[in-house]
Amino acid sequence: MNLTPDLATCNYRSMTPELGVPISTSVGKPRGWHGNKEKGIPTKPYLNSIAPWGVFNHRPAYCEGEFRRLYAERLEAKADEIDAGIERYSLEYPGQRLVLLCWCTVTHLDDYCHRRMAARWLEARYGIEVPELALEAGPR
Numbered sequence: 120m121n122l123t124p125d126l127a128t129c130n131y132r133s134m135t136p137e138l139g140v141p142i143s144t145s146v147g148k149p150r151g152w153h154g155n156k157e158k159g160i161p162t163k164p165y166l167n168s169i170a171p172w173g174v175f176n177h178r179p180a181y182c183e184g185e186f187r188r189l190y191a192e193r194l195e196a197k198a199d200e201i202d203a204g205i206e207r208y209s210l211e212y213p214g215q216r217l218v219l220l221c222w223c224t225v226t227h228l229d230d231y232c233h234r235r236m237a238a239r240w241l242e243a244r245y246g247i248e249v250p251e252l253a254l255e256a257g258p259r
């Protein structure tokens with residue numbers, strides 16, 4: 120990749136237009152995420168390559184180690200596709216931050232959530248920081 124992408128993560132609930140370009144990365148997407156041209160809703164960006172397809176069944180908390188291992192393998196296997204997708208959206212939305220979205224509420228940067236695992240992987244891959252825009256206060 121010839122460019123340095125500007126990336127962040129967030130959840131659907133906290134995402135607002137000012138934060139950047141919303142990019143879905145979840146297996147299940149919010150209703151209407153994929154636009155219906157007849158209704159004038161534009162197609163929303165989606166990075167299928169980052170969604171935890173085939174890994175999601177291992178999501179239960181007692182499987183965290185297995186989920187992390189399988190998802191890390193998937194990221195490596197999809198690395199070229201992920202690069203291409205991020206480059207495409209970076210060129211399509213120049214100067215704008217791409218915000219990778221899923222459903223989870225996270226309380227710290229390494230919480231058990233695939234978007235944060237992807238963020239750490241992308242940080243190492245591109246030498247950038249991928250902040251979380253929806254950090255919630257942890258339990259007291």
Ligand SMILES: [Zn+2]
Nearest residue numbers: 221223232233
């Ligand atoms: Zn998540």
